[in-house]
Amino acid sequence: MTRASTGPQRRVRAIVLAAGKGTRMKSATPKVLHEICGRPMLWYVLRALRSAGITEIVTVINDELQERMDEFGVQGILQAEQLGTGHAVQTALAQMPAADGGCIVVAYGDMPLVNDELFRGIVGSLGANGSAASLAMVTVRMPLPSNFGRVVRRGHDVERIVEVRDATPAELAIEEMNAGIYAYDEQALRDAAGRLRNDNAQREYYLTDTIADFVSAGKRVVPVMATDHLHVLGINDRVELARARREMNERLCAQHMRDGVTIVDPQATYLEPELEIGRDTVIYPNTAIGRLSRIGEGCVIGPNSRLSAATIGNGAAIRESVIIESTVGNDVTIGPFAHLRGNTQLADGVHIGNFVEVKNSKLARGVKASHLSYLGDAEIGEGSNIGAGTITCNFDGVRKNKTTIGRNVSIGSNTSLVAPVTVGDGALTGASSVVTRDVPPGERVAGNPARPLPKK
Ligand code: UD1
Ligand code: CA
Numbered sequence: 001m002t003r004a005s006t007g008p009q010r011r012v013r014a015i016v017l018a019a020g021k022g023t024r025m026k027s028a029t030p031k032v033l034h035e036i037c038g039r040p041m042l043w044y045v046l047r048a049l050r051s052a053g054i055t056e057i058v059t060v061i062n063d064e065l066q067e068r069m070d071e072f073g074v075q076g077i078l079q080a081e082q083l084g085t086g087h088a089v090q091t092a093l094a095q096m097p098a099a100d101g102g103c104i105v106v107a108y109g110d111m112p113l114v115n116d117e118l119f120r121g122i123v124g125s126l127g128a129n130g131s132a133a134s135l136a137m138v139t140v141r142m143p144l145p146s147n148f149g150r151v152v153r154r155g156h157d158v159e160r161i162v163e164v165r166d167a168t169p170a171e172l173a174i175e176e177m178n179a180g181i182y183a184y185d186e187q188a189l190r191d192a193a194g195r196l197r198n199d200n201a202q203r204e205y206y207l208t209d210t211i212a213d214f215v216s217a218g219k220r221v222v223p224v225m226a227t228d229h230l231h232v233l234g235i236n237d238r239v240e241l242a243r244a245r246r247e248m249n250e251r252l253c254a255q256h257m258r259d260g261v262t263i264v265d266p267q268a269t270y271l272e273p274e275l276e277i278g279r280d281t282v283i284y285p286n287t288a289i290g291r292l293s294r295i296g297e298g299c300v301i302g303p304n305s306r307l308s309a310a311t312i313g314n315g316a317a318i319r320e321s322v323i324i325e326s327t328v329g330n331d332v333t334i335g336p337f338a339h340l341r342g343n344t345q346l347a348d349g350v351h352i353g354n355f356v357e358v359k360n361s362k363l364a365r366g367v368k369a370s371h372l373s374y375l376g377d378a379e380i381g382e383g384s385n386i387g388a389g390t391i392t393c394n395f396d397g398v399r400k401n402k403t404t405i406g407r408n409v410s411i412g413s414n415t416s417l418v419a420p421v422t423v424g425d426g427a428l429t430g431a432s433s434v435v436t437r438d439v440p441p442g443e444r445v446a447g448n449p450a451r452p453l454p455k456k
Contacts (some may be wrong), residue, residue, distance in 0.1 A: 009128060009129070010101055010103040011101075012105060014057045015060060015096075016049070016107050016108070017088045017107070018062075025236075032109040033065070037248045038290045044112035044113070045111060048114050051116040052123070057074045058077050058092050058095070060077050066078065078091075079091045084198065084206055086193060086206050093193060102187075105181075105184075107182075108180045111232060113231050113233050122137065132219075133185070134219040135182060135188070135189075136182070137181065138181040139151050139178060139223045140176070140231075140232050141177070142229045143175075144173070144175060145172075146177055148180075149162060149164065150172065150177060152174065157221070158215070159211075161212075179226055184210075192213040230247050249266070249269075252275075259279070261279065261281050262280070269287055274292055276294040278298065280297055281295055288307070289301070291309040292309060296315070299315060300316075302320075305319065306322045307323045307324075308325065309326075310324065310326055318333075318335060322341075327346070332351070334346075335353075337354045338352045338353070342376075344358045344360060344362075346358075349365055350367050351370060352369055353371050356370075356373045361375045361377065362378075364382040367386070371388035377401065377419065380405040382408070384406070386405075387412045387414070388414070389413050391416050393418045403422075408425060411429050415429045415435060418436045421439075422439070424443065427440070429444075430445065432448070433448070433450040434450055435450045436450065437449070
């Protein structure tokens, strides 16, 4: 329910609570840093706030989180001792200069599936400065049993929130829960936060006690019901973490499918946020794509492939292969069972076949390496063919050395290229050559060490 706004626009700031130790994760990593789909949980909460237009955000953190705050671009406020959600909010407010008629959104950092609509909804429902409400809060119907606080109503009105550990059996039977997402009138919050007490089962200062405080003072609390309880799933252990990941992955897949990508089996496709995938690309199962990868149109990716920080052109086919921090042109075919890494760059029409590893190498248009090769620190010119079993011997025990192969070169099967070494345009190496010295353009060499063959 949205109240007609009377007063001027409010300044909206957010406090994200993330200082809890998350003991049920049983982890050396702070809870909100556990990842779903390649991003820490906290990242999703901040993204949802920002896309709701809320950019002034502080995060209440513990000492373990302190060093990681830079990557999130928000101010961290240390709550040295975790004395409850109410205490966390008091700690934040003490560091935030008061704003007249402000709105303070409070959210929990362990709720990665939250979306911007919920935030917009409560800020809108709180109403502009001068509206009668002191709080708009998200409630949700959820299957029992649940460890969420229960919303106790009197008639239509919210009366108070009772935590599971303080609830009577009758209260535990209530199916309307407190989601843990609030938009407060700033002054009302500051007043109520100062009055919180810890006389409850957990001896904590509960933020949720602000609700009964408002009600007893005759102030309005506006409940906003969430449509889907998954949106407010709080992650407390690794079972819930896996459930959240599945839901997030489903959303990511759905978004790309709606944008024209065929995902044969979304449940067996693992995506991250911030990917670009072109139309009519088909993704086969057991494929993971992450780290800002960009994939063109009309590609075939998978099955059984992993792409990380990969840039792929149009019409490429990548099967049963791994591509990490590398760039692939149009109409390239890769795999099965190939491995590209270390800033490898493949131009259009390159073919990389089975059991070929390419590291930090540049292959020009139309190069073929079809079978069983290692190409490391190499530059290979247009149209060259790399025979089965070719190895660039790039490491001399101290440093990595470069192999340069010209255009239209034919490297025979099982050639060892002992770098640093250059093979000129149009040259040829015979099967099992061990190339220890540069080969001039047009020359044919063979043997160990490789020597020129008589001219035909
Ligand atoms: C809280 C709510 C409950 C609601 C549920 C929704 C309270 C008292 N209870 O319970 O009504 O249904 O969330 O998920 O608010 N935190 C701090 N400092 C602290 C304590 C907690 O920063 O001192 C942070 C935690 O890191 C976490 C969030 O606050 O991100 C929620 O704390 P948690 O202890 O998980 O609250 P719940 O028991 O789940
Ligand atoms: Ca929780």
